[in-house]
Amino acid sequence: MEPVNTITGTMVPLMRPNVDTDQIVAKQSLKRVDRTGFGPYLFYDWAHDSEGEPRTDFVLNDPAYRAARVLVTGRNFGSGSSREHAPWGLMDWGFRAIVATSFADIFRRNCYKNGLLPVVLDESAVKHLADLAQEDPTAEVVVDLEAQKVTAAKLESTFEIDPFVKECLLKGLDEIDLTLTAEAEIARFEDSRPRYKPSV
Amino acid sequence: MPATLLEKIWEDHVVQRVAGKPDLLYIDLHLIHEVTSPQAFAGLRGSSRRVRRPDLTLATIDHGVPTIDRDKGIQDPLSRQQIEALETNCLENGITLFGLNDPRQGIVHIIGPEQGLTQPGMTIVCGDSHTSTHGAFGALAFGIGTSEVEHVLATQSLLQARPATMAITVDGNLPAWSSPKDVILGIINHLGVGGGIGHVVEYRGSTIEAMSMEGRMTVCNMSIEAGARAGLIAPDETTFSYIKGRPFAPAGDEWDAALEYWRSLPTEASAEFDREVALDAADIPPFVSWGTNPAQSVPVDGAVPAPEDFSDPAEQEAVARALAYMDLVPHIPITEIPIDRVFFGSCTNGRLEDLRAAAEIVRGRKVHPDVGAMVVPGSTLVRMQAEQEGLDEVFTEAGFEWREAGCSMCLAMNPDILQPGERCASTTNRNFEGRQGRDGRTHLVSPVMAAAAALAGHFVDVRELVDS
Numbered sequence: 326m327e328p329v330n331t332i333t334g335t336m337v338p339l340m341r342p343n344v345d346t347d348q349i350v351a352k353q354s355l356k357r358v359d360r361t362g363f364g365p366y367l368f369y370d371w372a373h374d375s376e377g378e379p380r381t382d383f384v385l386n387d388p389a390y391r392a393a394r395v396l397v398t399g400r401n402f403g404s405g406s407s408r409e410h411a412p413w414g415l416m417d418w419g420f421r422a423i424v425a426t427s428f429a430d431i432f433r434r435n436c437y438k439n440g441l442l443p444v445v446l447d448e449s450a451v452k453h454l455a456d457l458a459q460e461d462p463t464a465e466v467v468v469d470l471e472a473q474k475v476t477a478a479k480l481e482s483t484f485e486i487d488p489f490v491k492e493c494l495l496k497g498l499d500e501i502d503l504t505l506t507a508e509a510e511i512a513r514f515e516d517s518r519p520r521y522k523p524s525v
Numbered sequence: 526m527p528a529t530l531l532e533k534i535w536e537d538h539v540v541q542r543v544a545g546k547p548d549l550l551y552i553d554l555h556l557i558h559e560v561t562s563p564q565a566f567a568g569l570r571g572s573s574r575r576v577r578r579p580d581l582t583l584a585t586i587d588h589g590v591p592t593i594d595r596d597k598g599i600q601d602p603l604s605r606q607q608i609e610a611l612e613t614n615c616l617e618n619g620i621t622l623f624g625l626n627d628p629r630q631g632i633v634h635i636i637g638p639e640q641g642l643t644q645p646g647m648t649i650v651c652g653d654s655h656t657s658t659h660g661a662f663g664a665l666a667f668g669i670g671t672s673e674v675e676h677v678l679a680t681q682s683l684l685q686a687r688p689a690t691m692a693i694t695v696d697g698n699l700p701a702w703s704s705p706k707d708v709i710l711g712i713i714n715h716l717g718v719g720g721g722i723g724h725v726v727e728y729r730g731s732t733i734e735a736m737s738m739e740g741r742m743t744v745c746n747m748s749i750e751a752g753a754r755a756g757l758i759a760p761d762e763t764t765f766s767y768i769k770g771r772p773f774a775p776a777g778d779e780w781d782a783a784l785e786y787w788r789s790l791p792t793e794a795s796a797e798f799d800r801e802v803a804l805d806a807a808d809i810p811p812f813v814s815w816g817t818n819p820a821q822s823v824p825v826d827g828a829v830p831a832p833e834d835f836s837d838p839a840e841q842e843a844v845a846r847a848l849a850y851m852d853l854v855p856h857i858p859i860t861e862i863p864i865d866r867v868f869f870g871s872c873t874n875g876r877l878e879d880l881r882a883a884a885e886i887v888r889g890r891k892v893h894p895d896v897g898a899m900v901v902p903g904s905t906l907v908r909m910q911a912e913q914e915g916l917d918e919v920f921t922e923a924g925f926e927w928r929e930a931g932c933s934m935c936l937a938m939n940p941d942i943l944q945p946g947e948r949c950a951s952t953t954n955r956n957f958e959g960r961q962g963r964d965g966r967t968h969l970v971s972p973v974m975a976a977a978a979a980l981a982g983h984f985v986d987v988r989e990l991v992d993s
Contacts, residue, residue, distance in 0.1 A: 356603035401719030438672035
């Protein structure tokens with residue numbers, strides 16, 4: 326994973342609550358066996374009409390937002406399925422951070438594993454950013470992971486993040502490598518497992 | 526300190542605890558399927574890592590399989606590629622696969638319990654959010670993404686911060702024809718679709734205790750629809766007698782040892798939860814969802830709400846959007862909504878008990894001529910058992926299609942999908958936009974409510990149908 330530091334860029338406002346992973350990445354893309362190439366499927370049914378033509382009224386299709394790096398959205402973003410294809414699609418499109426008042430648990434964890442930063446801010450801060458992006462697509466936001474701070478015009482807001490997750494993101498650490506350093510502990514645990522536990 | 530069920534399971538699985546880091550938890554059982562595993566195996570290959578415990582890993586094929594004409598093979602080239610990838614990955618890594626021709630094939634969350642692999646006090650993960658189903662046995666079971674699938678394949682463990690605890694207590698007798706599906710729809714309606722975020726829910730109370738294992742699985746299955754990380758129910762005699770004698774259940778001395786441990790698991794009387802919620806079963810009639818998330822539901826004798834019935838402006842907007850998608854106008858009674866399709870199945874309601882309950886409604890009656898109805902058993906063993914009991918004939922004589930086992934139209938990754946504009950009464954777990962097919966409209970209901978709707982061509986209060 327690439328280390329995550331400060332993310333500077335413009336924003337896309339998508340102020341709907343409970344955006345589920347079925348909407349984030351269309352099911353037809355779930356049949357792929359790779360981790361890349363999901364960008365064209367991002368919000369597919371919202372972004373395309375029933376003939377497959379791009380809908381000009383959908384914010385992600387607006388050329389003014391095409392260079393954005395931060396998605397500003399409603400509460401409980403990423404609810405539903407565990408499909409990691411959702412963060413893969415968001416990153417393929419170009420997003421590096423998502424700002425919302427809350428995230429679904431599995432989605433949030435999937436983001437961390439891929440270096441996509443979910444940022445929880447309070448309702449007024451999220452609304453401020455969404456309004457800013459709505460009024461001016463070129464308005465920039467700075468998400469500083471090290472300082473746990475979001476800065477934009479007339480806004481400076483801090484956010485919480487688990488210290489271990491933060492360290493993994495800042496250093497681009499591979500969790501599997503970290504866990505494999507506990508090989509002796511895992512082996513010891515396995516030796517002590519009760520015999521009645523099933524094996525296939 | 527008095528501990529909850531979650532805390533006990535958690536402490537018994539900590540491999541390593543280091544200050545400032547999440548606990549490293551051992552995983553007793555890892556279930557995999559064709560959709561969320563290929564990239565994980567590719568990752569292992571790329572880093573020359575091996576599968577640590579193939580003997581604690583079980584694979585099946587469920588998400589993309591057709592439910593008809595399987596002898597002709599998989600027609601969809603992408604689904605076939607995924608299934609072949611799983612077959613190769615299992616073969617190369619020594620993982621047992623319940624493949625298409627195995628009578629033990631089925632939806633991953635149906636086959637674990639069916640085989641006796643799901644047992645109290647275990648940690649179980651799968652790259653699927655409905656892994657919460659297994660919590661019905663008092664196992665800590667939760668969905669993970671593909672990166673975590675790879676982590677578990679490589680290390681048989683996961684780094685996890687302990688979630689908060691929530692107790693949901695349901696006491697009393699359910700009204701006639703109300704089912705475990707209605708209990709969980711009622712709970713999600715009460716909590717809201719994000720109300721369980723960050724929590725593991727333990728369901729308790731006399732209503733839960735009175736449920737069969739199948740009913741408990743329906744409840745735990747949909748924990749994720751309230752945003753909860755997992756659902757749990759304390760193991761009891763109902764649990765033990767369900768497990769005993771199944772293929773992977775402990776036997777002899779090991780059964781006694783297991784039973785002693787399982788009996789030690791329930792939450793202690795004075796243990797505290799971070800949050801507690803109580804519901805009265807008498808207040809839980811059959812529910813029907815009207816919107817595009819599983820919290821958007823009302824009792825069957827209610828009506829579709831209006832945006833102005835909600836106070837939060839964001840919620841008002843979301844409700845208006847849901848009503849537009851669902852092509853519903855405010856205030857029409859639920860029982861006046863006509864349907865085009867009925868889907869029976871899924872890890873929520875695709876078990877034998879569900880089919881039996883629905884068959885009782887359907888027996889000797891006919892599906893409405895304007896309705897296309899389909900039964901997809903949750904596993905091949907469920908299908909075979911139902912056929913032994915003659916349930917397939919009850920359904921087919923009424924006009925239902927009787928299919929082979931898989932996830933099918935619950936998520937519509939196989940050829941079973943709604944056409945644009947079609948409205949479906951479904952025993953599944955998600956009514957998201959496009960879930961069962963682009964521009965399809967899903968209403969979540971219990972098996973008996975789906976059966977009653979199939980006969981009438983619109984939603985009906987199953988209590989009235991049976992009385993007539």
